[in-house]
Amino acid sequence: xxxxxxxxxxxxxxxxxxxxxxxxxxxxxxxxxxxxxxxxxxxxxxxxxxxxxxxxxxxxxxxxxxxxxxxxxxxxxxxxxxxxxxxxxxxxxxxxxxxxxxxxxxxxxxxxxxxxxxxxxxxxxxxxxxxxxxxxxxxxxxxxxxxxxxxxxxxxxxxxxxxxxxxxxxxxxxxxxxxxxxxxxxxxxxxxxxxxxxxxxxxxxxxxxxxxxxxxxxxxxxxxxxxxxxxxxxxxxxxxxxxxxxxxxxxxxxxxxxxxxxxxxxxxxxxxxxxxxxxxxxxxxxxxxxxxxxxxxxxxxxxxxxxxxxxxxxxxxxxxxxxxxx
Ligand code: MEV
Numbered sequence: 188x189x190x191x192x193x194x195x196x197x198x199x200x201x202x203x204x205x206x207x208x209x210x211x212x213x214x215x216x217x218x219x220x221x222x223x224x225x226x227x228x229x230x231x232x233x234x235x236x237x238x239x240x241x242x243x244x245x246x247x248x249x250x251x252x253x254x255x256x257x258x259x260x261x262x263x264x265x266x267x268x269x270x271x272x273x274x275x276x277x278x279x280x281x282x283x284x285x286x287x288x289x290x291x292x293x294x295x296x297x298x299x300x301x302x303x304x305x306x307x308x309x310x311x312x313x314x315x316x317x318x319x320x321x322x323x324x325x326x327x328x329x330x331x332x333x334x335x336x337x338x339x340x341x342x343x344x345x346x347x348x349x350x351x352x353x354x355x356x357x358x359x360x361x362x363x364x365x366x367x368x369x370x371x372x373x374x375x376x377x378x379x380x381x382x383x384x385x386x387x388x389x390x391x392x393x394x395x396x397x398x399x400x401x402x403x404x405x406x407x408x409x410x411x412x413x414x415x416x417x418x419x420x421x422x423x424x425x426x427x428x429x430x431x432x433x434x435x436x437x438x439x440x441x442x443x444x445x446x447x448x449x450x451x452x453x454x455x456x457x458x459x460x461x462x463x464x465x466x467x468x469x470x471x472x473x474x475x476x477x478x479x480x481x482x483x484x485x486x487x488x489x490x491x492x493x494x495x496x497x498x499x500x501x502x503x504x505x506x507x508x509x510x511x512x513x
Contacts, residue, residue, distance in 0.1 A: 206333035220343025237270025282385035284469025289330030380492035384473030431463025446471030
């Protein structure tokens, strides 16, 4: 959906979806185009006025508010010094690679912008990216774009054939602007498996930065970008087998980038016979895998992940992004 964020008064509630990157994580940080699914797992932020003259709170705790970098970054530019009382509920595990911080940031920004008189969706996308990037110090607008726009998206310095342009976002570090496009959702059920090993995006992104300085680094990034182009074609054609093949190829390249982890390998091995394709999703080094099951084998993939000690989620694409709730 592409509707605006309406004006509202406190108390209000906003919700935004998490995400799984289907193709192109890490390469997107170097300007290649990634493909991301917004997931039907989300974060809800309830915002009320805080005690006059007091501090903002997160689930009743001022300390939790103080130590949340995303919240601090958002409050710096958008609370006009007023204390806010936030209550947050999420069904996205933290540090799982499934976009919990972007969903929190986008829901929070949707709430704060509506308190300030409302916003276009493109502005919400820009403010959410700026806030997440300010808190993390590294990274692309992939996660916040999924949280704001919903659906299946391409995000990179260039659009991709077959994607409809949604908006562009200015770079926050002086580089070229980002372009966000939409690809039709083929309507499948995906299975995501969390290893239980929290990942640290900034550390893994920096490590990949070192890896791509090696002589074959640019070629590796270009190969990942090429898989994303093929992946979009396959999604548009609703060709499950071809999407699965592209996922497997992307996984091979991610291993070469050095972002795998023994627990990720175990989960991927456990689902190999039921999935058309599966790969690490997000930063890696822990976090989660995403799988496209053979049709009708969704539950078998979920069960295999569970038997291998992971946490499975059977999920469809969330068609809409961040929105106020009634
Ligand atoms: C994190 O979800 C995806 C990465 O590509 C980092 C980024 O794009 O910000 C690893």
